Amino acid sequence: MQSESRKYEEEETPSLHWGLDPVFFAFARLYIKDIKEMRESKQVPVDDSTGVINCVCWKNPMVTEQSSSGRPSTPNSLTVLEQIKKLQEMVSQKTKLEIGDVVRVRGHIRTYRQQREIQASCFYKVDDPVCNVQISRMLELPCLYREVYDKPFQGPEEGQSGLEGQTFSINVLHQKVESFLLENKIQTFYQQELETIDTLMSLVVVHLPTPDCQEVKSKSTCSSKRIHSVFQQAIRMLQEKGVVFQKPGSSKELYHVTDNDKELLKVTLDVIKKDCRKPRHAENGCHFLHILNCVRQSHNPSLTEVVMHRVLELLERNSDVVSTMEGYYMTF
Known part of the structure; x- marks a missing residue:
């Protein structure tokens, strides 16, 4: 995710190494200028608009169903x-925007009719009468660029061995483990x-350099210890990220997945809801x-700050x- 003027000065990063770039596993907060100058990767297929578009057919609640006798029936239609109507009014109040409103938008980048745009997945109005939120964002972006975005990404080189090869294997593996846990909604493991997961083991076998176990009686034992x-x-890297x-009190070998720990999410939400009702938290939140x-x-x-974040x-x-x-x- 570099601007066009810098991105193509060097050869594009191989897609295999994308998961090692910190921008790819964090929400990227970029200047609009850099978003407009980015270009699509040449390593992934691009939709040529000839495919089938998936659609959802919504049933009109005003249309009555036909009963077995052929007569129209409208059970509870008024209640529905x-x-x-109440739901539409509620959504309208939350999403109605006027000129001058400050909004926070989160979404992904796409190209539509040769124009770069952000397709919002969620947005909401920000109550910022004294510009605290805007000032905070203005101070945050230069720091992010200085510490992350402006630093050239150094991918692993071919032919690496020893400690470098093991580091590469760990970096790749921790990304794949995170994806596996989240995609399969694993709560504990x-x-x-x-x-025992073949797709994860294959990564270790491919990227981890073969050790010299000549002095070890059993090569399988040596390999097993290295894999472990x-x-x-x-997993330690995932702990440092709060994943x-x-x-x-539980087994020291049992791990909980933050995103799928419903109890932790509920406790946190209940704390915010309860304390936001108190006078000292009512205005700015907790x-x-x-x-x-x-x-x-x-x-x-023993909950860590990174998990709470x-x-x-x-x-x-x-x-x-x-x-x-x-x-x-604060809660909505």
Whole structure:
């Protein structure tokens, strides 16, 4: 995700290495100028508009069904219409925008009729009377560019061996493990269970350099220990990102997946809902550290900040909470 002037000065990064770039597993916050100058990768297929478009057919509640006798029937139609009307009014109030409103938008980039645009997956109005949110964003972007986006990505080189090869294997593996856990909605797992997944094991076999085990009596034992070590380090990287965590009192080998821990999400949301009713939190919402402290007291005393950040990002992405300013959250 570099601007056009810089991106094509060098050869495009191979798609195999995309998962190692921090931009690919984080929400990217870019200047509009760079978004407009980006170009599609030549390594992935592009839709030529000749394929079938999937559509959803919505049934009109005003159309009556035919009963077995051939006569129209409208059971509870009035109740359904009233519910739909109330829902439409509620959505209209939440999404109605006027000129001058400050909004926060999250979505993905696409090209439509040769024009670059962001297709919003969610958006909401921001109450920012003294411009705190806008100032925070203006200060955040230069830091992100300086620390992440402007630094050239260094992918692994072919022929690497030893420690470099193992590092590459761990980086690739931890990305694939994260995708596997989220796509399959895994709530808890043991490391040994991951080591039985063929798609994950194949990554280790392909990228991990063959060790010199001449002095070891059993090569299979040597390989097994190295594989176990690579999985262990990959899981540790996921812990550092807040993707997985462990609970005190449970098995030290049992890991919980943050995004799929419904109890943790519910406890966090309940804390915000309850405390936002209090006068001191009613205007700006609850601060991150306050939420973390409450969740630690009621749910998990060893919960880390990075896990709490991920939980709040997930709740915000699902439109359950909204950040009113830097570090403050409240419910809709």
